[in-house]
Amino acid sequence: MKKTVLRSLWLILGVGSLLLGLLGVVLPLLPTTPFILLSALAFANSSPRLHQWLLNHPRWGQIIHNWQDGGRIDQRSKTTALLIMAMMPPLSWILGAPSWAIGVQFLILLMVAAFIISRPS
Incomplete structure (x- = not known):
């Protein structure tokens, strides 16, 4: 059971x-x-x-x-993820997100990017 x-x-x-x-x-x-x-x-x-x-x-x-x-994360997936993540804060700014939210988003994306980069290809 x-x-x-x-x-x-x-x-x-x-x-x-x-x-x-x-x-x-x-x-x-x-x-x-x-x-x-x-x-x-x-x-x-x-x-x-x-x-x-x-x-x-x-x-x-x-x-x-x-x-x-x-x-492992293949190089193509790493590149795609990092490019999309790099576009998110400017897009949030264009869409009128508050500065504090963009700051939090940037810090989280920075940590995720560090993790992605640290993984073997």
Whole structure:
């Protein structure tokens, strides 16, 4: 019984994070990759079929394999992420965000950029 409940919770987490990841494809401030990686972890603990589907997915499979192989982020993904992150504070300024919010955003993006740069390619 306990194992079934735990497996169900992992499945719910997997489906929920997959949905958030898919939303992140079209919503610019919602990250996609971390949610897809979380889905892979959750499906590995709940549904071998869904886990294999993600691992074999033409778009997300290689990113998951890279992450599972030592936390690697390929150079193309690093460059894309850093360029998009660099565009966010100026875009926020153009859209009229308050200065304090742009400052907080800048600090968070700086920490995320440092993490991305620190990962092996």
